[in-house]
Amino acid sequence: MIRRPRSLGSFPADAGFALSVLLVVLAVTAPWLAPGDPAALGEPGEELQPPSARHFLGTDQLGRDLLARLVHGSRVSLLVGWVSVVLSVLAGTAVGVSAGLGPRWLDRGLMIVTDAFLAFPRIFVVLLLVSLSRPSLLLVMGVLGLTGWMGLARLVRAETLSLKERDFVQAARGLGLSPWRVAAVHVLPHLTGTILVAASLRVGGAILAESILSYLGLGVQEPVVSWGAMIQQGRGVLLDGWWLTTFPGLALTLTVLGYNLLGDGLRARFEPRGGRRTDHG
Amino acid sequence: MAELVRLEDLHVALGRPGEVACPVLEGVNLTVDEGEAVALVGPSGCGKTTTARALCGLLPPGAVTGRVMWRGSPVGAAGGPLWREIRGPGLALVPQDPAAGLSPVLRVGDQIAETLRRHHRCGGQEARRRAVDLLAETRVPDPEGCARAWPHQISGGMRQRALLAAALACDPQLLVADEPTASLDPTVQVAILRLVADLRRERGMALLFISHDPDLVRLMTDRSVTMAAGRLAGPAVTGEPDSKPWPPSPATGATALEAHAVTVAHRGTGEPAVRQVDLALATGEIVGLAGESGCGKTTLARTLAGHLAPTEGEVTVAGRDLHALAGSSFRRARRRVQLLFQHAGASLDPRQPVAVALVEAGALPGGVDDLLAEVGLPGEVVPLLPHQLSGGQAQRVALARCLAAAPDVLLADEPTSALDPQAAERVHRLLARLAADRGLALLVISHDLPGLISSSRRVIVMLQGVVVEIFPTSGEGAPVHPYTRNLLAAAPSRLVATAGLWRGEAAAVSRSTDTVTGGCPHAPVCVLANERCRRELPVLRRVGPGWWLRCPELEVQAQSQFIDT
Ligand code: SF4
Numbered sequence: 108m109i110r111r112p113r114s115l116g117s118f119p120a121d122a123g124f125a126l127s128v129l130l131v132v133l134a135v136t137a138p139w140l141a142p143g144d145p146a147a148l149g150e151p152g153e154e155l156q157p158p159s160a161r162h163f164l165g166t167d168q169l170g171r172d173l174l175a176r177l178v179h180g181s182r183v184s185l186l187v188g189w190v191s192v193v194l195s196v197l198a199g200t201a202v203g204v205s206a207g208l209g210p211r212w213l214d215r216g217l218m219i220v221t222d223a224f225l226a227f228p229r230i231f232v233v234l235l236l237v238s239l240s241r242p243s244l245l246l247v248m249g250v251l252g253l254t255g256w257m258g259l260a261r262l263v264r265a266e267t268l269s270l271k272e273r274d275f276v277q278a279a280r281g282l283g284l285s286p287w288r289v290a291a292v293h294v295l296p297h298l299t300g301t302i303l304v305a306a307s308l309r310v311g312g313a314i315l316a317e318s319i320l321s322y323l324g325l326g327v328q329e330p331v332v333s334w335g336a337m338i339q340q341g342r343g344v345l346l347d348g349w350w351l352t353t354f355p356g357l358a359l360t361l362t363v364l365g366y367n368l369l370g371d372g373l374r375a376r377f378e379p380r381g382g383r384r385t386d387h388g
Numbered sequence: 389m390a391e392l393v394r395l396e397d398l399h400v401a402l403g404r405p406g407e408v409a410c411p412v413l414e415g416v417n418l419t420v421d422e423g424e425a426v427a428l429v430g431p432s433g434c435g436k437t438t439t440a441r442a443l444c445g446l447l448p449p450g451a452v453t454g455r456v457m458w459r460g461s462p463v464g465a466a467g468g469p470l471w472r473e474i475r476g477p478g479l480a481l482v483p484q485d486p487a488a489g490l491s492p493v494l495r496v497g498d499q500i501a502e503t504l505r506r507h508h509r510c511g512g513q514e515a516r517r518r519a520v521d522l523l524a525e526t527r528v529p530d531p532e533g534c535a536r537a538w539p540h541q542i543s544g545g546m547r548q549r550a551l552l553a554a555a556l557a558c559d560p561q562l563l564v565a566d567e568p569t570a571s572l573d574p575t576v577q578v579a580i581l582r583l584v585a586d587l588r589r590e591r592g593m594a595l596l597f598i599s600h601d602p603d604l605v606r607l608m609t610d611r612s613v614t615m616a617a618g619r620l621a622g623p624a625v626t627g628e629p630d631s632k633p634w635p636p637s638p639a640t641g642a643t644a645l646e647a648h649a650v651t652v653a654h655r656g657t658g659e660p661a662v663r664q665v666d667l668a669l670a671t672g673e674i675v676g677l678a679g680e681s682g683c684g685k686t687t688l689a690r691t692l693a694g695h696l697a698p699t700e701g702e703v704t705v706a707g708r709d710l711h712a713l714a715g716s717s718f719r720r721a722r723r724r725v726q727l728l729f730q731h732a733g734a735s736l737d738p739r740q741p742v743a744v745a746l747v748e749a750g751a752l753p754g755g756v757d758d759l760l761a762e763v764g765l766p767g768e769v770v771p772l773l774p775h776q777l778s779g780g781q782a783q784r785v786a787l788a789r790c791l792a793a794a795p796d797v798l799l800a801d802e803p804t805s806a807l808d809p810q811a812a813e814r815v816h817r818l819l820a821r822l823a824a825d826r827g828l829a830l831l832v833i834s835h836d837l838p839g840l841i842s843s844s845r846r847v848i849v850m851l852q853g854v855v856v857e858i859f860p861t862s863g864e865g866a867p868v869h870p871y872t873r874n875l876l877a878a879a880p881s882r883l884v885a886t887a888g889l890w891r892g893e894a895a896a897v898s899r900s901t902d903t904v905t906g907g908c909p910h911a912p913v914c915v916l917a918n919e920r921c922r923r924e925l926p927v928l929r930r931v932g933p934g935w936w937l938r939c940p941e942l943e944v945q946a947q948s949q950f951i952d953t
Contacts, residue, residue: 269493272492272540273734274731275734275735275736275737275738277690277695277729277735278727278729278735278736278786278789279737279748280695281693281694281695281722281723281726281727282723282726282748282749282750282789282793283719283720283722283723284719285716285719292737292740292748293737296739297738297739
């Protein structure tokens with residue numbers, strides 16, 4: 108792994124870093140941190156209570172503690188965000204590096220596939236795939252991963268093409284090293300920065316996508332909690348129970364913001380020349 | 389005149405975090421006044437570049453102790469707010485290596501415009517227009533095209549001009565030029581130096597000129613400061629003694645590499661960069677390849693080493709057509725032809741320590757020290773990363789890596805262009821010794837024709853992708869082709885000596901890089917040219933033992949050299 112930077116060099120970047128770390132800590136320690144079981148029904152009469160000293164963030168229509176649900180929900184959101192991004196990073200890197208280093212026909216073929224995937228709006232593809240079978244956490248992660256690799260593949264390909272022209276890669280090829288070795292030793296390590304930046308910028312997007320799916324009822328199913336599902340449940344009582352939608356929404360916003368700030372900070376660190384923007388696709 | 393910048397007791401120590409830093413500068417004091425031209429001279433590795441970088445605030449703050457004073461007030465540690473104001477409008481650096489000075493991912497014009505925007509001189513459109521003006525001012529032939537080009541599309545000379553344009557963008561009061569022409573061929577070198585001298589006069593700029601060439605220093609500056617081993621000192625150190633005879637007596641062996649009618653098209657334009665080249669290298673033989681930058685020398689070398697495929701013709705390695713092979717047999721064959729890159733440092737993976745790179749190339753883990761000793765490096769460099777090596781060390785590591793592959797053929801692309809004369813001589817000796825000891829076929833590519841004549845057995849002269857003359861250096865007879873003679877006359881010190889050339893038209897210099905469609909490439913400037921030379925490319929004909937010439941007008945004269953004896 109990379110050395111954890113002590114500071115990313117600017118306040119927003121550090122704030123993003125702090126937010127992302129906080130979130131991971133929250134998700135990992137959720138079972139101990141959360142006040143009680145997110146699925147435990149409250150005592151009769153405790154339904155739809157506004158925030159109070161007993162329930163900091165209030166309760167939902169079934170009397171379940173909102174804070175407990177919010178904290179547990181972070182686990183799902185983060186899990187989906189990270190796993191799907193790791194999947195798309197793996198796929199995107201594999202496609203990008205093979206296209207960049209491989210023979211011309213492979214490059215052409217892979218880029219046609221990439222463009223074909225890019226041609227469909229992501230959310231429609233996701234909706235289609237998810238609605239074809241029974242919604243589940245695994246399915247959501249897989250589908251989000253499968254539809255999120257194209258931008259990264261193009262980015263990695265471009266970077267690989269420029270690395271390929273660098274003298275040290277040429278020299279490595281001149282030594283008769285196998286293409287695999289050249290890719291693994293002389294190209295991949297130099298892509299870490301690019302990939303890290305792109306990945307952190309995408310985590311927020313994936314979390315958001317999961318929420319949209321859950322909001323549409325196509326994401327995780329009860330009793331698993333996610334922020335999107337919570338917003339969906341609170342939708343019916345938007346006026347009588349504002350806290351049911353406001354707090355998960357706020358958590359979502361902060362998370363996405365945190366990852367975007369982190370990504371921008373990392374980019375400033377890895378691409379100090381600036382000028383180039385990685386796409387957020 | 390008022391003092392512009394002063395270095396006070398400057399110490400610099402560089403090293404990796406967590407390791408003992410290695411002192412590079414030990415107490416340097418230096419003053420440059422307004423409008424003054426000062427030279428900083430000394431052998432390579434003595435700290436000239438480090439001084440320049442410290443002066444420009446480009447070293448990590450922790451590495452520097454001592455003070456940098458700008459107009460009498462201290463500017464503080466590098467990276468501080470004052471630096472941002474001074475760099476650009478105050479002082480600007482023209483780096484030594486034009487390849488490293490430009491970002492490969494930005495168009496040339498945009499990089500210059502960026503400097504302008506950063507200092508809020510002007511906005512986007514305006515900055516881009518200014519960039520073109522600046523390129524025109526640095527006498528780039530096609531400023532609009534150059535601004536639109538990517539750095540890899542323009543020649544070394546143009547890159548150096550572009551860097552100069554970027555440095556001049558904010559009207560600096562002090563220009564720090566770090567061997568700005570070291571890796572360029574003599575004619576381009578003179579053109580750029582003239583340009584710097586002219587601009588300096590026009591703008592009243594001060595100049596800190598770093599060089600190892602005393603002739604250039606005398607020409608460019610008012611006074612000079614000599615450095616040696618990190619201090620301002622007396623005379624420069626001289627070369628190490630080497631008992632082996634040099635050049636070694638050639639022991640001609642079997643043919644190791646052959647090229648037949650090789651033509652290579654430029655990847656961008658499709659124009660041939662190398663046209664119909666034939667050559668053969670025998671084991672134990674040293675052959676020179678001479679020509680100005682942009683003549684196709686590097687393209688030819690890369691083709692011979694298997695990096696580029698020829699559009700026509702074939703390259704034969706150990707009896708097999710290299711580019712007809714594929715997969716692992718291609719990789720095995722290309723291993724026998726190793727290329728020592730012109731920018732040796734850039735050819736080393738920045739993340740690979742020396743030892744790892746050598747083992748990867750085929751050295752036995754136990755043999756790394758021996759290999760390093762063979763190229764004259766101490767065992768201490770084994771754990772270092774490329775950026776911790778000096779330019780000369782990086783070159784030797786790259787050389788050791790070539791040797792680790794146990795090649796039959798070594799192609800050295802401008803191995804001495806960035807070195808001072810003593811270091812260059814040492815590298816020549818080293819290469820000659822390796823060729824003799826290991827029975828390598830050695831092709832040395834250079835723009836220094838006199839150097840090649842003294843170090844190789846045969847010299848091939850190229851002009852715009854065409855071989856115009858091949859001549860042996862041992863026998864009787866002198867080079868005949870008008871272009872070869874021009875090259876001989878254009879050795880830097882002589883160029884400088886002939887004040888006529890110095891004052892001559894700058895336009896004459898860019899002339900030889902214009903592309904020629906058909907006909908003799910020398911025809912546009914040749915005094916002997918006739919209609920036929922202009923129309924069709926003359927044939928390369930044998931005029932004597934081992935002697936080939938591509939000029940019908942002088943064939944008889946060349947042959948007569950041998951009839952007499
Ligand atoms: S062939 Fe003609 S143009 Fe070319 S060098 Fe000879 S005389 Fe000059």
